[in-house]
Amino acid sequence: MLYLVGLGLSDETDITVRGLEVVKKASRVYLEAYTSILLVDQAVLEAYYGRSIVVADREMVESNSDEILRDAQSEDVAFLVVGDPFGATTHTDLVLRARELSIPIQTVPNASIMSAIGGCGLQLYNFGQTVSMVFFLDNWRPASFYDRIKENRAIGLHTLVLLDIKVKEQSLENMARGRRIYEPPRYMTVGQCAQQMLEVEEDKKEGVYGPDSLAIGAARVGGKTETFVAGTLRQLCDADDLLGPPLHSLVLLGSRAHELERDYAREFAVDKEIWDKMWAEQYGKQ
Amino acid sequence: MLYLVGLGLSDETDITVRGLEVVKKASRVYLEAYTSILLVDQAVLEAYYGRSIVVADREMVESNSDEILRDAQSEDVAFLVVGDPFGATTHTDLVLRARELSIPIQTVPNASIMSAIGGCGLQLYNFGQTVSMVFFLDNWRPASFYDRIKENRAIGLHTLVLLDIKVKEQSLENMARGRRIYEPPRYMTVGQCAQQMLEVEEDKKEGVYGPDSLAIGAARVGGKTETFVAGTLRQLCDADDLLGPPLHSLVLLGSRAHELERDYAREFAVDKEIWDKMWAEQYGKQ
Numbered sequence: 001m002l003y004l005v006g007l008g009l010s011d012e013t014d015i016t017v018r019g020l021e022v023v024k025k026a027s028r029v030y031l032e033a034y035t036s037i038l039l040v041d042q043a044v045l046e047a048y049y050g051r052s053i054v055v056a057d058r059e060m061v062e063s064n065s066d067e068i069l070r071d072a073q074s075e076d077v078a079f080l081v082v083g084d085p086f087g088a089t090t091h092t093d094l095v096l097r098a099r100e101l102s103i104p105i106q107t108v109p110n111a112s113i114m115s116a117i118g119g120c121g122l123q124l125y126n127f128g129q130t131v132s133m134v135f136f137l138d139n140w141r142p143a144s145f146y147d148r149i150k151e152n153r154a155i156g157l158h159t160l161v162l163l164d165i166k167v168k169e170q171s172l173e174n175m176a177r178g179r180r181i182y183e184p185p186r187y188m189t190v191g192q193c194a195q196q197m198l199e200v201e202e203d204k205k206e207g208v209y210g211p212d213s214l215a216i217g218a219a220r221v222g223g224k225t226e227t228f229v230a231g232t233l234r235q236l237c238d239a240d241d242l243l244g245p246p247l248h249s250l251v252l253l254g255s256r257a258h259e260l261e262r263d264y265a266r267e268f269a270v271d272k273e274i275w276d277k278m279w280a281e282q283y284g285k286q
Numbered sequence: 287m288l289y290l291v292g293l294g295l296s297d298e299t300d301i302t303v304r305g306l307e308v309v310k311k312a313s314r315v316y317l318e319a320y321t322s323i324l325l326v327d328q329a330v331l332e333a334y335y336g337r338s339i340v341v342a343d344r345e346m347v348e349s350n351s352d353e354i355l356r357d358a359q360s361e362d363v364a365f366l367v368v369g370d371p372f373g374a375t376t377h378t379d380l381v382l383r384a385r386e387l388s389i390p391i392q393t394v395p396n397a398s399i400m401s402a403i404g405g406c407g408l409q410l411y412n413f414g415q416t417v418s419m420v421f422f423l424d425n426w427r428p429a430s431f432y433d434r435i436k437e438n439r440a441i442g443l444h445t446l447v448l449l450d451i452k453v454k455e456q457s458l459e460n461m462a463r464g465r466r467i468y469e470p471p472r473y474m475t476v477g478q479c480a481q482q483m484l485e486v487e488e489d490k491k492e493g494v495y496g497p498d499s500l501a502i503g504a505a506r507v508g509g510k511t512e513t514f515v516a517g518t519l520r521q522l523c524d525a526d527d528l529l530g531p532p533l534h535s536l537v538l539l540g541s542r543a544h545e546l547e548r549d550y551a552r553e554f555a556v557d558k559e560i561w562d563k564m565w566a567e568q569y570g571k572q
């Protein structure tokens with residue numbers, strides 16, 4: 001059996017009781033560690049599970065899945081995924097390959113940023129499609145998120161923006177020289193995301209949002225130190241100190257927002273006066 | 287402290303380790319049991335937790351929240367919610383009241399139908415806003431879901447439809463006579479949902495979807511007996527036997543669907559030939 005086990009969002013105790021039973025009895029345990037991270041180290045997980053873990057990087061999952069799936073027709077293999085196995089990304093290829101090999105599959109769901117973001121006070125019913133924001137480079141500034149946000153905003157919906165992480169990346173020089181030396185991990189902050197969003201709006205000039213648009217920055221959602229900061233995109237460009245360490249996400253508000261959402265999120269406002277003013281001008285009118 | 291603890295989607299072992307610790311040490315434990323249900327009885331939960339649980343119905347949560355929050359400034363109160371505390375519904379009022387009373391709040395997230403539905407093979411990035419379907423009555427057929435689906439379909443997105451449950455409902459006669467006698471619980475099936483959707487399309491005639499539109503019925507998502515059935519809305523009207531017992535949900539496909547989604551979900555098709563034909567005609571063209 002191939003078990004896809006969600007680990008939840010924060011630390012070793014966020015696994016479900018059922019998930020923990022699977023991990024303890026599986027023949028082999030893999031941890032997918034390139035689309036998201038927990039806020040604790042692998043060693044903490046291993047001590048907690050009483051098991052050693054193989055960290056599966058992107059290359060292994062995408063090119064060497066048969067090693068992960070080896071003998072899973074008759075043995076139990078646990079593939080651990082931060083959040084929910086179907087949360088921010090999916091492992092469709094791995095499951096399709098398992099099916100080809102006649103390996104039975106079972107999923108152990110867990111918390112995902114896609115529902116836990118509700119802790120910011122915005123109703124999940126009012127969210128449109130989720131988008132991703134990657135680190136811009138000088139000559140690579142993918143802006144497809146902008147069209148997706150435009151679609152959401154056109155019908156009044158909030159947009160959850162998931163932020164890039166860079167784990168086990170090589171510098172161009174090390175890659176060219178074939179040196180397996182990796183850069184320190186990087187996690188995009190709310191400030192960087194808000195800044196990139198405003199740059200793209202300045203380029204495109206379609207008025208999808210602007211510096212005064214309201215948004216909520218979120219840090220370590222689902223964890224004990226979960227933090228939300230609400231304000232305009234301009235304010236969120238400088239709110240990283242308030243938010244603290246990674247992981248960060250951002251929600252851009254849609255106009256269909258409800259007064260209860262305003263009151264709930266107001267608690268997190270950088271400046272309650274500005275929050276009230278911008279809300280009155282732009283939101284809650286549908 | 288007020289703890290909002292998600293229980294996950296299926297049985298007593300879906301609680302997280304952190305959630306279980308909270309339940310074991312809290313002074314009082316409430317279970318919100320009117321927006322969703324687990325697939326196991328209260329007695330099973332009580333035996334597993336080693337605690338007695340107060341079932342909180344809608345009236346208690348909405349009108350008597352101060353009893354739930356009593357002394358939570360200094361004691362720990364656990365408020366258990368099926369799925370994720372912010373999943374299908376929110377308990378905004380309870381949290382706002384707790385804030386007024388200066389009660390600290392902590393959330394223990396868990397799996398939600400909103401991410402676990404990814405098990406059907408559709409990418410969560412391609413979902414628009416989630417809608418709800420209630421049991422129609424002769425003179426009450428709320429169809430706001432139709433406009434929401436229209437918005438999602440206009441931009442090619444899938445729609446998750448959450449289905450009504452009726453727990454602790456009184457008949458009109460018993461209500462009029464003030465008798466606290468409750469009807470047996472009712473859970474909407476995928477067949478009933480598909481039927482109501484088609485009836486509303488017949489009324490409105492806007493061509494938002496039709497009998498040949500592809501959808502996926504889902505049953506007991508996240509549980510060990512999780513089942514998906516894929517087909518046209520017409521086929522899903524008669525697929526309840528394949529799906530089995532509650533809870534059910536339904537996903538209507540959007541045109542932005544990807545080939546990987548087609549291949550993954552095809553496994554669940556009532557009739558793979560019809561699935562392929564309808565897909566080729568209607569989907570995956572963006």
